[in-house]
Amino acid sequence: MIVEIAHFSLILALFVATLQGTLPMIGAHQHNQSLMSIAAPAALIQFALIIGAFSGLTYAFVTSDFSVVNVASNSHTAKPLLYKISGVWGNHEGSMLLWALILAGYGAMVAAFGKNLRPSLKVRVLGVQALIGTGVIAFILLTSNPFLRLSPAPINGNGLNPLLQDPGLAFHPPLLYLGYVGLSITFSFAVAALIEGRVDAAWARWVRPWTLAAWGFLTGGIVLGSWWAYYELGWGGWWFWDPVENASFMPWLAATALLHSAIVSEKRDSLKAWTIFLAIVAFGLSLLGTFLVRSGVITSVHAFASDPTRGVFILLFLVITIGSAFGLFAWRGPSLKGSGLFQPVSREGGLLLNNFLLTVAAASILLGTLYPLFIDVLGLGKVSVGAPYFESVFVPMMIPMILVMGVAPYLKWKRGDFTSAAAKLKVSAIVTLAGGLLTWILIDRASAFAALGMALALWLFIATLSELAVRIKLFREPIIYSLKSLLRQPRASWGMTCAHAGMAIAIAGITASSAWRVESIQVMKFGDQVNVAGYTYTLERVREVQGPNYKAVRGTFSVTKGESFKLILEPEKRTYTTPVMVTTEAAIHPTFLGDLYAVVGDKDEKSGGYITRIYFNPLVPWMWAGAIIMVLGAGISLTDRRHRVGAPAKSKGTVDGVPAE
Amino acid sequence: MRSRWTYFIPLILLGFLAVYFAAGLGRNPKTLGSVIINQKVPEFSLAPIEGSAKGFSNLDLENQISLVNIFGSWCVSCRIEHPFLMDLKERNIVPIYGIDWREPDRKSGPRWLKRYGNPYTIIGDDPKSKGAISFGVTGAPETFIVDKKGVIRFKHMGPITKLNWNDTLKPILEKLRKE
Numbered sequence: 001m002i003v004e005i006a007h008f009s010l011i012l013a014l015f016v017a018t019l020q021g022t023l024p025m026i027g028a029h030q031h032n033q034s035l036m037s038i039a040a041p042a043a044l045i046q047f048a049l050i051i052g053a054f055s056g057l058t059y060a061f062v063t064s065d066f067s068v069v070n071v072a073s074n075s076h077t078a079k080p081l082l083y084k085i086s087g088v089w090g091n092h093e094g095s096m097l098l099w100a101l102i103l104a105g106y107g108a109m110v111a112a113f114g115k116n117l118r119p120s121l122k123v124r125v126l127g128v129q130a131l132i133g134t135g136v137i138a139f140i141l142l143t144s145n146p147f148l149r150l151s152p153a154p155i156n157g158n159g160l161n162p163l164l165q166d167p168g169l170a171f172h173p174p175l176l177y178l179g180y181v182g183l184s185i186t187f188s189f190a191v192a193a194l195i196e197g198r199v200d201a202a203w204a205r206w207v208r209p210w211t212l213a214a215w216g217f218l219t220g221g222i223v224l225g226s227w228w229a230y231y232e233l234g235w236g237g238w239w240f241w242d243p244v245e246n247a248s249f250m251p252w253l254a255a256t257a258l259l260h261s262a263i264v265s266e267k268r269d270s271l272k273a274w275t276i277f278l279a280i281v282a283f284g285l286s287l288l289g290t291f292l293v294r295s296g297v298i299t300s301v302h303a304f305a306s307d308p309t310r311g312v313f314i315l316l317f318l319v320i321t322i323g324s325a326f327g328l329f330a331w332r333g334p335s336l337k338g339s340g341l342f343q344p345v346s347r348e349g350g351l352l353l354n355n356f357l358l359t360v361a362a363a364s365i366l367l368g369t370l371y372p373l374f375i376d377v378l379g380l381g382k383v384s385v386g387a388p389y390f391e392s393v394f395v396p397m398m399i400p401m402i403l404v405m406g407v408a409p410y411l412k413w414k415r416g417d418f419t420s421a422a423a424k425l426k427v428s429a430i431v432t433l434a435g436g437l438l439t440w441i442l443i444d445r446a447s448a449f450a451a452l453g454m455a456l457a458l459w460l461f462i463a464t465l466s467e468l469a470v471r472i473k474l475f476r477e478p479i480i481y482s483l484k485s486l487l488r489q490p491r492a493s494w495g496m497t498c499a500h501a502g503m504a505i506a507i508a509g510i511t512a513s514s515a516w517r518v519e520s521i522q523v524m525k526f527g528d529q530v531n532v533a534g535y536t537y538t539l540e541r542v543r544e545v546q547g548p549n550y551k552a553v554r555g556t557f558s559v560t561k562g563e564s565f566k567l568i569l570e571p572e573k574r575t576y577t578t579p580v581m582v583t584t585e586a587a588i589h590p591t592f593l594g595d596l597y598a599v600v601g602d603k604d605e606k607s608g609g610y611i612t613r614i615y616f617n618p619l620v621p622w623m624w625a626g627a628i629i630m631v632l633g634a635g636i637s638l639t640d641r642r643h644r645v646g647a648p649a650k651s652k653g654t655v656d657g658v659p660a661e
Numbered sequence: 662m663r664s665r666w667t668y669f670i671p672l673i674l675l676g677f678l679a680v681y682f683a684a685g686l687g688r689n690p691k692t693l694g695s696v697i698i699n700q701k702v703p704e705f706s707l708a709p710i711e712g713s714a715k716g717f718s719n720l721d722l723e724n725q726i727s728l729v730n731i732f733g734s735w736c737v738s739c740r741i742e743h744p745f746l747m748d749l750k751e752r753n754i755v756p757i758y759g760i761d762w763r764e765p766d767r768k769s770g771p772r773w774l775k776r777y778g779n780p781y782t783i784i785g786d787d788p789k790s791k792g793a794i795s796f797g798v799t800g801a802p803e804t805f806i807v808d809k810k811g812v813i814r815f816k817h818m819g820p821i822t823k824l825n826w827n828d829t830l831k832p833i834l835e836k837l838r839k840e
Binding site: 069072073150154156157158277280284291312319323326329330333334370373374376377580 | 738
């Protein structure tokens with residue numbers, strides 16, 4: 001019964017979304033107040049209805065109601081509660097429902113908190129948001145209905161893919177969707193602005209917090225997924241340039257670019273058409289990701305069951321949504337001229353260059369991801385594009401970008417002074433060169449590339465921190481003044497400092513873990529010892545253990561280094577019962593300088609030993625820490641009152657100096 | 662100044678992408694992964710399921726065109742596919758050989774077949790995935806088309822439905838019959 005109510009609730013939501021997407025839009029066009037006033041309540045009701053639908057499905061999963069096809073195919077009674085709940089979005093139908101839920105949630109937030117928003121703009125934003133919602137809900141009801149019944153009901157379900165039964169992955173999709181779908185709001189803002197033909201500073205001020213929130217969630221979601229791949233797949237790697245990883249990375253790059261160009265639009269009344277374009281592209285890439293994962297046009301380890309009918313629907317949806325936005329853009333774009341002019345060397349110039357590089361990087365990843373499809377469609381055979389392409393294209397583009405990231409915050413708006421910025425950056429440059437050279441000479445003379453990476457990380461870190469020091473006039477004024485000034489720095493500029501410094505730390509982690517990873521694969525008998533990166537691993541024993549829905553072979557390593565360091569690592573190899581699948585649980589011990597990482601594999605029948613893989617992954621914890629600092633930066637920046645929804649213009653006077661954001 | 666037409670570039674690029682996607686939809690990139698296609702059926706020999714006398718081995722597949730279907734009583738999608746297989750059997754379209762994969766116990770498979778009907782000519786019991794591994798099975802249900810020479814010609818993943826039967830499997834069978 002509850003499932004039927006939930007189903008009905010979703011049908012009602014479709015009805016409400018259709019109304020919300022049409023009547024208020026007509027109202028806004030004809031200046032009809034009563035039609036316009038429908039938008040906000042409709043957005044709240046639509047959200048409430050989808051909450052109802054989602055709760056109903058969650059209820060079916062928690063109570064293991066196997067008369068529902070979706071539950072029967074994806075759940076099992078022997079599954080822990082957490083995974084019964086995460087099973088709701090661990091499948092295609094349920095994850096689309098989560099998509100719709102978050103979409104409506106963002107709409108409801110605009111409806112509830114957008115009091116200071118220009119009424120016509122607010123109504124149009126909600127209207128566009130509802131039109132997207134109409135498409136998504138229709139897609140769910142027509143091709144991916146999670147509420148269908150199965151008769152007769154099976155005694156037990158198929159179980160959730162064991163790879164997905166993991167705390168990291170339980171929360172990876174919701175975070176990622178909060179990011180993906182968060183970009184729908186900036187998209188709706190962009191389309192609403194195009195319909196109105198008006199992009200002003202107030203508009204940009206509204207767009208920024210939403211972009212920032214979406215960006216923060218997206219960063220968190222990507223990192224969580226990457227962290228999961230790192231310990232669950234057991235190969236010591238954390239990024240594989242898999243199409244689905246790329247599908248989440250491209251919107252991230254576009255959102256990063258959007259984040260920065262929106263600043264220029266707000267503060268300098270410039271790059272307006274570009275900001276609008278990026279807002280459309282960012283959401284377009286999110287939709288593209290959805291299409292790639294669910295249509296089966298591209299092979300990936302993440303792909304959901306491929307179904308061409310769904311593919312056709314999503315493709316149509318994508319083309320209509322993004323096509324009409326680009327159509328509006330072609331129509332209105334030429335009239336969106338900004339008033340702010342700027343010299344090439346200026347903060348705008350720096351941000352524009354950063355935007356250019358991010359966009360080209362996203363485009364090149366798009367090309368690499370879709371290349372196999374192009375070749376296949378043209379009948380030239382089947383190819384796959386792997387990590388070497390992406391690395392050789394992406395990494396070189398990031399080098400100038402990081403250099404500029406260090407410099408741009410020092411430049412003034414409109415016309416920057418390169419000589420004065422260079423003077424301020426002298427120390428950073430010297431430290432960077434010294435650091436790079438030392439890395440090259442002391443650590444690894446073979447790899448100039450790794451030294452370059454570490455130097456860039458150092459450059460960005462020091463330049464970012466010394467920019468903060470310049471802002472608070474450290475060593476130029478009494479220390480008390482500097483400290484007071486430090487506390488008075490606007491939260492948004494703290495956000496920038498954190499995000500850029502976090503990026504620097506992450507780059508150090510990425511470089512070190514790719515350049516200096518130590519790997520050792522061998523057959524070990526009990527008592528055998530292996531030395532990896534100065535640590536001695538002894539295989540003590542291997543035994544079988546029983547989990548709630550799996551059996552596992554658990555290896556026990558004791559790890560020692562010198563006299564004082566002692567540690568037990570217990571990796572597992574699990575065999576799940578429903579569905580039958582083997583997963584690897586790496587044992588990881590993070591240290592400041594890197595992760596000790598051990599995996600136990602199959603028994604070697606010949607010698608009676610076990611195949612073990614042991615890695616030392618240098619600075620990997622830095623990567624996670626850097627990413628967390630970046631997300632924190634977004635969070636801090638969001639609490640800036642100038643960003644807070646509903647307080648757009650009151651901030652003048654609280655800021656002294658020009659904060660770099 | 663930038664020309665008006667600059668603003669049409671995104672729309673045009675999207676158009677191009679859409680054409681490729683539309684063309685790519687009908688294709689299955691996964692066929693690339695199946696190395697078993699156009700190989701002779703590997704040697705295997707499976708015990709009969711309980712209540713039946715004859716087991717299933719690669720020799721059974723010679724000198725005829727046949728389907729090999731991987732199923733299990735635990736598999737919900739197999740239950741969805743099952744009525745269609747019964748229909749194929751009743752209309753005597755093509756012999757279907759079954760591999761009863763990873764049953765929890767000896768009784769479950771036969772009980773399932775008794776309840777819903779048995780569309781299979783011969784069934785091999787495969788609790789340890791020996792047969793499934795020979796065919797490179799990745800999940801159930803999965804169906805292989807084997808030609809007269811005992812060569813695997815096609816692999817279908819997921820349940821057979823009227824739609825994909827008419828669109829893909831049936832044309833392949835017809836083509837093989839003409840060979």
